[in-house]
Amino acid sequence: MLYKFKQRFFLDRPIYFDVAFSYTDVQEHIFEIKNCLKIGHQDVNCAVVDVLRATTTIISSLHNECSEIYPVISKNAAKIKARELRKKNIKKKILLAGEKDGKALEGFDLGNSPSNFERKIVGNNILIISTSNGTKAIHAVKEQENVFLFSLANLSATASSIMKPIMKNYNLLVVCSGREGKYCEEDFIASGLLIKRIISLFNKKEYICSDSAKASILIANFYKEDIYQALLDCSWGKHLIKLGLKKDLEFCSRTDWSNVVPKFKNGKIIVS
Amino acid sequence: MLYKFKQRFFLDRPIYFDVAFSYTDVQEHIFEIKNCLKIGHQDVNCAVVDVLRATTTIISSLHNECSEIYPVISKNAAKIKARELRKKNIKKKILLAGEKDGKALEGFDLGNSPSNFERKIVGNNILIISTSNGTKAIHAVKEQENVFLFSLANLSATASSIMKPIMKNYNLLVVCSGREGKYCEEDFIASGLLIKRIISLFNKKEYICSDSAKASILIANFYKEDIYQALLDCSWGKHLIKLGLKKDLEFCSRTDWSNVVPKFKNGKIIVS
Numbered sequence: 001m002l003y004k005f006k007q008r009f010f011l012d013r014p015i016y017f018d019v020a021f022s023y024t025d026v027q028e029h030i031f032e033i034k035n036c037l038k039i040g041h042q043d044v045n046c047a048v049v050d051v052l053r054a055t056t057t058i059i060s061s062l063h064n065e066c067s068e069i070y071p072v073i074s075k076n077a078a079k080i081k082a083r084e085l086r087k088k089n090i091k092k093k094i095l096l097a098g099e100k101d102g103k104a105l106e107g108f109d110l111g112n113s114p115s116n117f118e119r120k121i122v123g124n125n126i127l128i129i130s131t132s133n134g135t136k137a138i139h140a141v142k143e144q145e146n147v148f149l150f151s152l153a154n155l156s157a158t159a160s161s162i163m164k165p166i167m168k169n170y171n172l173l174v175v176c177s178g179r180e181g182k183y184c185e186e187d188f189i190a191s192g193l194l195i196k197r198i199i200s201l202f203n204k205k206e207y208i209c210s211d212s213a214k215a216s217i218l219i220a221n222f223y224k225e226d227i228y229q230a231l232l233d234c235s236w237g238k239h240l241i242k243l244g245l246k247k248d249l250e251f252c253s254r255t256d257w258s259n260v261v262p263k264f265k266n267g268k269i270i271v272s
Numbered sequence: 273m274l275y276k277f278k279q280r281f282f283l284d285r286p287i288y289f290d291v292a293f294s295y296t297d298v299q300e301h302i303f304e305i306k307n308c309l310k311i312g313h314q315d316v317n318c319a320v321v322d323v324l325r326a327t328t329t330i331i332s333s334l335h336n337e338c339s340e341i342y343p344v345i346s347k348n349a350a351k352i353k354a355r356e357l358r359k360k361n362i363k364k365k366i367l368l369a370g371e372k373d374g375k376a377l378e379g380f381d382l383g384n385s386p387s388n389f390e391r392k393i394v395g396n397n398i399l400i401i402s403t404s405n406g407t408k409a410i411h412a413v414k415e416q417e418n419v420f421l422f423s424l425a426n427l428s429a430t431a432s433s434i435m436k437p438i439m440k441n442y443n444l445l446v447v448c449s450g451r452e453g454k455y456c457e458e459d460f461i462a463s464g465l466l467i468k469r470i471i472s473l474f475n476k477k478e479y480i481c482s483d484s485a486k487a488s489i490l491i492a493n494f495y496k497e498d499i500y501q502a503l504l505d506c507s508w509g510k511h512l513i514k515l516g517l518k519k520d521l522e523f524c525s526r527t528d529w530s531n532v533v534p535k536f537k538n539g540k541i542i543v544s
Contacts, residue, residue: 021293021455028453181300183293185483211457211507218494219487235483 009163009202016171017198017213019191022178023137030144033171043145045165047158047194048264050177051186052236053112054134055262056151056252057097060114062271063153063258066122067092069269071135075105078130085126095122098130102236102243105130115251137177138264147264148272152190152227152255159197161261161272172198174216185219185234186252189227192220228253281435281474288443289470289485291463294450295409302416305443315417317437319430319466320536322449323458324508325384326406327534328423328524329369332386334543335425335530338394339364341541343407347377350402357398367394370402374508374515377402387523409449410536420544421534424462424499424527431469433533433544444470446488457491457506458524461499464492500525 016037020029030044049055058069070085072078078096085094097110097117104111110121112131129135141147146165150158166172174194176187195217199207209217223230231237231249240248263272288309292301302316321327330341342357344350350368357366369382369389376383382393384403401407413419418437422430438444446466448459467489471479481489495502503509503521512520535544 025454032452032454179483180304182297182304183484183487185487188483188487211451211460212455215455215457215460215487215491219490222490233486 009167011167011170011202011206013170015166015207016210017174017195017207018172018210019174019176019188019212019216021176021183021188021212022181023133023140023175024181026137026140026173026175029173030141033173037171039169039171042169045146045162045169045172046141046144046175047148047150047162047172048134048137048141048175048177049150049187049190049194050131050134050137051151051190051252052231052240053114053248053252054129054131054177055149056153057112057114057117058129058149058262058269059151059153059258059260061117061122061127062260062262062269064117064119064122065124066117066127067124069127069129069262070267071138071264071269072128072130073136073139075100075130078108078128081128090126093125095125095127097127100132102132102240102245113245113248115247133177133179137175141175142264142267149262149264149269150190150194152193152253154256154258154261155190155193155197156256157259157261158194159201162198163201166198174213179236184236186231186236188216189220189223189230192216192218196220227255281439283439283442283474283478285442287438287479288482289446289467289479290444290482291446291448291460291484291488293448293455293460293484294453295405295412295447296453298409298412298445298447301445302413305445309443311441311443314441317434317441317444318413318416318419318447319434319444320406320409320413320419320421320447320449321423321459321462321466322403322406322409323423323462323524324503324512325386325520325524326401326403326449327421328425329384329386329389330401330421330534330541331423331425331530331532333389333394333399334532334534334541336389336391336394337396338389338399339396341399341401341534342539343410343536343541344400344402345408345411347372347402350380350400353400362398365397367397367399369399372404374404374512374517385517385520387519405449405451409447413447414536414539419536421536421541422462422466424465424525426528426530426533427462427465427469428528429531429533430466431473434470435473438470446485451508456508458503458508460488461492461495461502464488464490468492499527
């Protein structure tokens with residue numbers, strides 16, 4: 001744990017926690033939160049997760065001093081973005097990264113294995129990244145003011161950073177990237193862990209959980225002893241192992257090793 | 273438990289269990305199951321659940337000797353169906369039942385409180401029913417050959433009945449009705465309980481669970497001691513309590529009191 005001194009927050013009304021299972025669910029959840037909390041014109045605070053592997057890769061890159069990251073939703077969009085940035089004569093090196101169905105995109109500089117995004121490669125450079133689910137999930141919430149990205153790597157740092165916007169709007173929608181629009185276990189476990197970290201920062205009674213938020217905490221509690229085993233057992237983890245990427249599962253299971261909390265705003269990810 | 277003598281089944285390959293969170297998810301799940309199991313032209317076995325309250329009401333009605341039930345997806349569709357049946361000069365009484373947002377539909381004979389579907393009312397009569405989520409979920413899988421309906425009321429009976437089709441196609445998709453296209457806890461708990469009941473009928477190693485099926489078992493295990501408390505705590509349960517329908521939660525939490533396993537085929541629900 002990087003956080004030795006835990007700041008305590010006292011709230012005047014409960015926080016509402018919700019979890020969306022994938023990027024396809026997001027709009028309905030945002031609509032319902034705004035409706036329930038009667039905050040039609042305000043924003044919903046969002047935390048997007050793709051444990052295996054997009055948000056872990058993004059945190060890893062920013063941790064290694066990548067200067068900014070542009071998440072895009074397809075290989076083509078990545079190429080268009082690169083062209084656009086090059087036209088602006090940006091002096092920094094522009095790297096293309098990404099995957100589809102777990103495999104690295106052909107012709108790109110990097111895949112989506114977070115351990116490959118080393119300081120000597122990404123440091124002070126710009127990254128454009130396209131992945132199957134994670135970058136779609138980030139774009140699904142682009143209309144909201146506060147979009148944080150997290151994975152197991154920065155759970156506690158995210159919990160602390162997110163308290164400020166939460167104390168304004170009293171809500172948090174955790175967005176699992178999922179797998180092709182469907183539920184995946186690893187993101188749901190991370191969602192439960194994040195909500196638990198946030199709850200630990202204030203008085204226990206000051207929150208309300210949606211059914212899905214409640215379920216995420218129960219699943220996280222079940223796996224608390226061994227996240228790595230959960231990654232080995234989940235469907236996407238098994239798929240990555242088949243592709244020879246077991247080392248990525250080890251890397252992605254490491255918890256709370258970074259203080260970096262990425263924020264997405266105006267199409268760009270920077271350290272918040 | 274109604275089942276004193278448990279039949280044991282021995283399979284030559286594992287059963288694949290999957291759970292869809294709501295009627296909006298169903299088509300993607302069916303597509304993926306067919307793809308994964310390479311059974312493109314075969315059917316996916318489906319078990320639809322709406323604990324609060326549609327499938328409990330349907331089981332209750334058939335248990336009380338209602339002769340057949342037509343589930344429809346709207347109030348208007350219910351009226352059209354009634355007109356169509358009356359034109360056929362069916363001698364049986366045709367009853368209209370249903371709800372929207374938890375409230376009984378105006379002008380209909382019955383709402384969606386399962387305890388109201390007594391023998392003296394529904395016995396030997398025909399029922400047309402429209403509900404917010406449950407009847408939509410049933411229609412979402414109407415293309416499949418084997419569509420069973422279950423709730424807590426008939427868990428063990430469903431597990432036994434469903435073994436025959438499962439032994440043919442080696443798959444089961446449990447379809448939660450959910451709430452307005454989103455996850456709801458009570459259906460997910462029932463899904464986990466059904467899958468556990470089925471697993472108990474054969475050798476433990478003869479199955480594979482999708483991430484969502486695995487999660488449903490974990491959530492069911494958490495609540496095993498007190499389903500009624502789970503219904504009191506879930507979001508739809510709280511909504512029904514606000515509408516003065518707490519007695520429905522008590523009724524719907526009662527487990528394994530019926531041997532009736534409804535089956536949906538050609539727009540009609542009958543006892544399988």
